[in-house]
Structure formats: C-alpha cells, structure tokens
Amino acid sequence: MHTRRLFLASAAALAAAPAAAFELEPPLRPQSVSIRQDLEAGQIIILPRAHFLYFIETPGQAIRYGVGVGKAGLAFTGTARIGAKKEWPTWRPTNEMIDRDPHLYQEFIDNDYVQPGGPTNPLGARALYLFQNGRDTFYRIHGTTAPQTIGQSVSNGCIRMLNEHVKDLYARVPIGATVTVL
Numbered sequence: 396m397h398t399r400r401l402f403l404a405s406a407a408a409l410a411a412a413p414a415a416a417f418e419l420e421p422p423l424r425p426q427s428v429s430i431r432q433d434l435e436a437g438q439i440i441i442l443p444r445a446h447f448l449y450f451i452e453t454p455g456q457a458i459r460y461g462v463g464v465g466k467a468g469l470a471f472t473g474t475a476r477i478g479a480k481k482e483w484p485t486w487r488p489t490n491e492m493i494d495r496d497p498h499l500y501q502e503f504i505d506n507d508y509v510q511p512g513g514p515t516n517p518l519g520a521r522a523l524y525l526f527q528n529g530r531d532t533f534y535r536i537h538g539t540t541a542p543q544t545i546g547q548s549v550s551n552g553c554i555r556m557l558n559e560h561v562k563d564l565y566a567r568v569p570i571g572a573t574v575t576v577l
Contacts, residue, residue, distance in 0.1 A: 417542040423461025425560055430457040438573040439536070439564075441554060443470055446546045448536070448554060450567055460564065462536075463544040463555035470576070471525065471534040471552050477572045478526030480565060483512030489533055492551050515540060520558040521565040525574055536574070537561060 423446065432455045434440065440449040440457075443464040449457040464470055487509045493500045502508060510516050519538015524531060538558035544550070545557060554576075556564065 419461055419542075419545055419557070423546050425458055425460050425563065427452075428457055428459045429455060431455070435573075437569065438575070439568065441574065441576040443472075443548070443576060446548075448556070448564075450564060458564075458567075460556055460560050461545050463539065463541075463546065463550055464548050465550050465552035466548055469550070469552040470548070471532060471554075472576050473527070474573060474575045475525035475527050475532055475534070477523050477568055477570050477574060478529075478531060479524040480568075480570060481512075481522050481524070482565075483520060484516070484518045484522040484537070485512050486510045486516050486518045488551075495551075517541075519556075519561060521561045523561075523565065523568060523574075536564070 428449070430440075430449060430451065434451045434454065434457075436451050436453050438451050440451070441447070441462065441464075442449075446462055446464060448460045448462045450460070451457045487507075488500045488503055493503055497504060512518070517540055518535065519540060522535045522537040525534045525536070526532060534552050534554075536554040536556065538561040539545070539555040541555070542557050544555060
C-alpha cells in the first residue's frame with residue numbers, strides 16, 4: 396500500500412536527483428523539425444496521441460518536445476491562448492481531482508491549502524496557463540516532478556514537460572499565444 400509519506404519521500408528524492416539521472420528516449424528530446432508551411436510562428440500545436448508539443452518558430456519550422464498528457468477522458472482538446480505564465484508556480488488540485496482521488500490529495504481536503512512553488516511542486520519550474528474566452532481552463536503546460544511520465548498518458552489533463560524543456564518553451568512563448576490540442 397502506498398502511503399502519503401512514501402509518496403512525498405519518493406517525490407523529494409526524485410526532485411533532488413541530478414538531471415542526468417533521467418534521460419529521454421531520442422524521439423522525445425527537443426529537436427528542430429519541418430512542419431506544415433501554413434502554421435503561424437509563435438503558436439503551439441500539441442498531438443497528445445503522439446506525445447509531442449510543437450512550437451512553431453517560422454512557417455515550416457518548429458521545435459518538437461516530448462510531453463506527457465492527460466489520461467483517457469481527462470485530456471484537454473481544442474484551442475486556447477496562453478493567459479498567464481508563472482515561474483515556480485503554486486499548485487492546488489482541482490475539486491474534481493480531489494473527488495476522483497481523495498486518498499492522493501488528503502492534505503487538500505476541507506481546507507484552502509495551496510502548495511508553494513519549488514522543486515517538489517507537481518507543476519515544476521514553469522507553467523503556461525491555458526485560457527478560453529478569457530477564462531482559465533485549469534489546464535496547463537508545465538514542468539514535472541515525474542520525468543518518467545514524458546511520453547505517456549497519465550496526467551489529470553495537463554501537458555507535462557521536463558523542467559529544462561518547459562523553461563526553454565516558457566522563454567519563447569508570449570502571453571496570448573495560440574495553443575491547439577488536437
């Protein structure tokens with residue numbers, strides 16, 4: 396049985412591990428790729444089934460990153476805009492997440508606790524907040540404390556990236572950029 400203490404100890408150990416302790420398979424590493432010419436520079440395209448995020452640099456050219464995505468039934472699809480960006484963001488699970496997995500989120504039940512930003516925070520080093528019609532969707536493109544989940548469909552719907560990769564994307568993407576999740 397997994398206890399909260401074991402979960403927190405594992406997360407802390409993973410966060411403290413050197414970056415070299417985990418290495419992505421070559422297809423999931425950031426790389427420059429050719430892409431359709433009709434896509435505008437500055438936008439993000441996400442292909443969840445392939446576990447790739449594309450940042451369009453110029454028409455016909457993109458940087459491709461490997462990502463972790465939402466489990467079946469929890470994934471965001473559609474078009475949104477980056478409505479906010481935060482370094483070392485705070486985090487609190489949504490009420491739906493707490494209702495779905497109360498044992499996992501016990502420390503958040505019946506209170507307004509928000510986990511401070513830092514190396515053990517599930518959102519990692521950076522977060523890009525997805526908005527539709529000026530409203531927060533509660534979906535994010537963010538770093539992770541679980542690098543082994545890149546290339547998998549395991550999140551509560553957000554798009555996960557390695558912290559070093561989300562830092563790179565964060566520096567490239569302006570607020571207002573279009574994000575399309577297919």
